Structure formats: structure tokens, C-alpha cells
Amino acid sequence: MFEDIKIPGYLNKIVVLVLVILALAGLKLVSSILGPILIAMFFSILIYPFLKWLNRRGFSYNVSIIITLVGFAVLGGVIIEILYFSLSQMVSALPSFSINSSSALSSEANYVAQTIISHFPMGAVTDIVGTAVFVFFATIFMIYEIPNLKVRLEKGLGKDNNNLNEMIGLIDTFIKYFLIRVKVNLFAALGFIGIFLAFDINFALLWGILTFFLGFIPYLGIMIAAIPPILATWAKYGIQGAILITILFIIVNTIAESIIFPRQTGKGLQMSIYVVFVSLFVWGWILGPSGFLLAIPLTIIVIKYLEKYDETRWLAILMTSDDDENNVNE
Template sequence: MRGDDFVLPPFLQQIVIIAVIFVAIIGMKMTSPILSLVLLSIFISILLYPLLKWLEKRGLSYNVAMLMVLVGVFALGLGILAFLVVSLSQLIMEIPTFSINTSTLFAEYGNQIIEFILSLLPLGSLTGIIADGTFILFAVIFLVYELPQIKKRLIKGLGEDNPSLIKSFALVGDFIKYFIIRAKVNLFYGVGVATILFLFDINLALLWGLLTFILGFIPYIGIILAAIPPVLVAWSRYGIESAILMAIFFVILNTFAESYLFPKLTGKGLQLSVYVVFASLFVWAWILGPVGFLLGIPLTLIIIKYLENYEETHWLALLLMSGEGEKKD
């Protein structure tokens, strides 16, 4: 028997696929400190690419549009980084005031939650935050500059009619549309939260508004996580009644945004089962750290699209998708 006629039995093919996936997961886990930053910068760059095309459609030359995008990214990124550093520094100074009166109902549990959350915050490593933020900022700038050239090189190398390339571009287009709509809804979240907290004189209202905007990208649990700090601050400042009112406000805001605003802006959802969405968030968070919560859904969708391309794994892609994602005959 010639060597090129040898074919692995089907069950061995499945074992090899599982082994490759396992090795890939271990590799990503070991390189997560830098891999998470690289993936996040790629994700942000892809979302910024439509802005460049929009400016070109407005009549600006490619060079002028690119310059405007790069300057805007640099200014916005530097502003957000400076805001986070200042806000976290202020938070460090105000930590002693975040304590619930022990005479109130459930005060002991509230204080334990506050201590737990504060232990998770990177309050003692502002230098690390600045370093990571600076890396992401410049990586995004370079990637935004390179993306149009990368697209041209892919088309030139693989051919404009290459099926895999067409599917990849379509997938990126769907990502961009979905997350732009998600960003609009999250902006509504963030502005609404920051406004209400400012009116009620809750400390660091802008920081909690920004946190709400960012965590809104995490399906199902993002807004719940974003609500915890403002509710606890309201509890420590005004009492449990105010905390309950704050929680009710978040429920109303979330219900309006997710039941009316988001469905109105987009006619389709993630096309993933609820369990897959929930499980993928924690799996990617285990692999990549906190960034995994933000990138878990797009990374899962990329894997599903990859599995769809091969007959041996197509069934697995269908298993991960919801009924809405199945093609109708």
C-alpha cells in the first residue's frame, strides 16, 4: 500500500480533531496574557474599519480619511485610558467610605460583597493597566492602518471568488453590523446609568456608566454585573431602600433596551442556544481572562462557522446553534 493511499479511520479522525482542539486550548491558555490583548485589539480594529469607509463615501480621500481615523482613535483611546487611571485612583481614595451601616438589614452580606468585588479590581496595578492600555491603543492604530492592505493582499493571494474568503468577509460584515447595533444600545445604557447616578449624587457616576457600556457586550449577565457596583454604592450611601430603587431602575432600563430597542434595531439575534452563549462566556474567560467575557461570543461564532465548512464537523456546528440559525427548506 502506498503512503498517499493511507486514510485514517473515521473514529481516529475524530480523536485527532479533539486532540488538536485540546492542544490549541492549552496553547491559548498559556499565552493568554498577550493573546487576550492581541485579540481585543484586532476586534476593536475590525469595528473601526467601517468608519474609514464611511469617511471615504463622504468624499474624503483615502489618506485624509485614514489620518482622521488614526488621530481620532489615538485621542479617544488616550482619553479613555486617562479617565480610567484618574477614576481608579479616586476609587482607591474612596474605598474606606464604601461600607454599609451594620445596623441595617443584610448589612453583613452587603459588606462581604463589597470586599469581594474590591479584591477583584486591579487597584494596586495601575502601571499594568497603563501598559496594557498603551499596547492596545497602538496595536489598534497600526491594525486600522493595515486592514485595507491586508484585505487587498488576501483577495490577490486567494482570488476574489474564493469561497472561504467570501464566507470570511461575510462573517466579518455580520459581526460589524451586530456589534455596531450593540454599541448603540450600550450607549443608551451607559448614558442612562451615568445620568441617573449623577442626579442621585452617586460617586463615580461616569465610571459606572462606562462600565455599563463595556459590560453590555456580554449577553445576559453583562448588565447584571454592571448593576452591582452602583447598587452597593447607593446602599452604602443612602440605605437599602435606595439600593432596591437602583436595582429596579436597572431592571426597567434593561427590559426596555433588550425587549424594545435592540429587537427594533436588529431583526436577528446571535443564532446560538442560550446554554452555548452562557457556557462559552465562562470557557473563554477561563482561557483568556476577563477579555474572554467580551470576546467569547464572536470567537464562538468564528469556531461554528469554521466547523460548518467540513462535513465531519458540520453536525457539531448545528448542535451549537439555536433553531433560528438552521436553514429552512
């Protein structure tokens, strides 16, 4: 009786959009715990190639796991300690921060600085460190489980399962992209730390770590990371020092983003610039700060999923870009 009923195409698209909205709303409800878990997952995916590299070098699986976990524990512990002490000292120093009134545009700069300070979540330092500790231990357990997880999936789904192969291929793409991103961000962070040390700017390591992680946020990350040290330089050396350090930032960032990154990635992610920009705010709203860091990989997952079905492939096409589009108006 109902077999002859044909659902209009436009109704299918409406249903898909409603389901997407409901899914995003559900993610929003569990964002406080989902965000750190996703960050731990991506960290473990990034670290896993190092474990495989050790295994290929002749180390046994157990020895490779131990070396990887110890190395990550040492690195993670150092970063958490730097974050804790630097953030604690910075919070205690913020109330007395001001730019010398003899400096040009000092009143405007002080207004910007005080606005940032007044909105700085003073009580969030403990939460930031607590989240970092959770991510640290969650990543350790995930690193240990990843090889076993792959074996279990292959046993349950079969090695020739299309969905499993697509997922593995997507993870490999993420690993390649993020390893390149890590190299570029590390170059920028070390360059900025060198500039901070040369200018004798306080909390140089903190600003470097901030630059490294915010570098994963397209377009906006580096600009946000540059604001605190520029204001600190303005307070110490006046507007001339702020202008000089800004120029140095631009030079380092241009080398990293316009020379190193394109040569490493080739054509890139084939994502619309508009989609990249909007995805930052969408995932930031859904997951909080972790959403900004994971916006690109999460958007790629959505696009790959939409491409699999006829009803949603049009959405995937809208979200991607093509090199041929540049020749449309020629």
C-alpha cells in the same frame, strides 16, 4: 498498501476533539498577549466602517485615515484618562468604604462589599491602564493597515477565492452585529450614567464605561456592572435607595435588551443559549478578561469553521439553535 485502510468515523471524531483541545491549550499559553491583540483587531474592524463612510463622503483615503486616527486618538485618550484617575481614586477610597450600620441588612451588605474589596486586585490598576494603552496603539496601526491588508489578500488569493469571500462575509456580519451592540450598550451606559448623576453617585463615568464594555458579555455583564453602584447607593441612601436604583437599572436594561436589541438584530445569532453561557467561561479561562468580551465572536468563528468540514459539521449543529426546535414538543 495503505490506500485500502479505512479509518473508522468515530476515530476521526476523536482525532478532531483532541486537535481542538490541543489548539485551546496553545491559545491558553499565549493568552496574556493574544487577548489584547484580539481586542485591538475587533476595535479596528469596528472603526473601519467609519473610515469607509468618510471615503464615500468625498474625502481622500489619506484624509479619511487622518480623521479616523485623530478621532480615535482623542476618544481613546479621554477614556484612558478617565479610567486612570477614576480607578486611582476608587482604589484609595476602597479601604474606608462601609454601609451605615443603621441601614437594614447593613451587616450583610458590608460583608459582600468587604469580600469584593478584599479580592479586588489593588495592583492591577497599572496593568489595566497599560493594557489599554497597548490596545490603543495596536488599534491605530491596525486601522491604518486594514485597507492595505485586504488588497494584499486579494492579490495573493484572488478576488474570487472562496475562503477570502467567506472571511469578508464573516467580518461584515461581525461589523453589523457589533455596531448594533455598540448602540444598545451606549443607550444603557448613558441611561445608567444619568441615574448615577441623579443619585449623586461617585465615579459615575467609570460605572458608565464599565456598563458599556461589560454589556458585550451576555447575561452576566450588566449584573456585574450594577453591583458596585448599587452598593455605593446602599452606603449613601440605605436599602431603599439601593432598591430604587436597582429597579431603574432593570427598566433601562429591559428597554435596551428586550426592545431595542431584538428589533435591530431580527433572528439574532442562532446560537444555543447553553453554548453562549458556556462559551463565556471557556474563552474567559483561555484568554482572561478579554475572553469574556470576545466570547460570542470567537464562538461564531469556531462554528463557521466547523461547518466547513463533514467530520466536524455535527459539532456545529450541536452549537447552533433553530427556530423550528421551539415546535418540537407541540
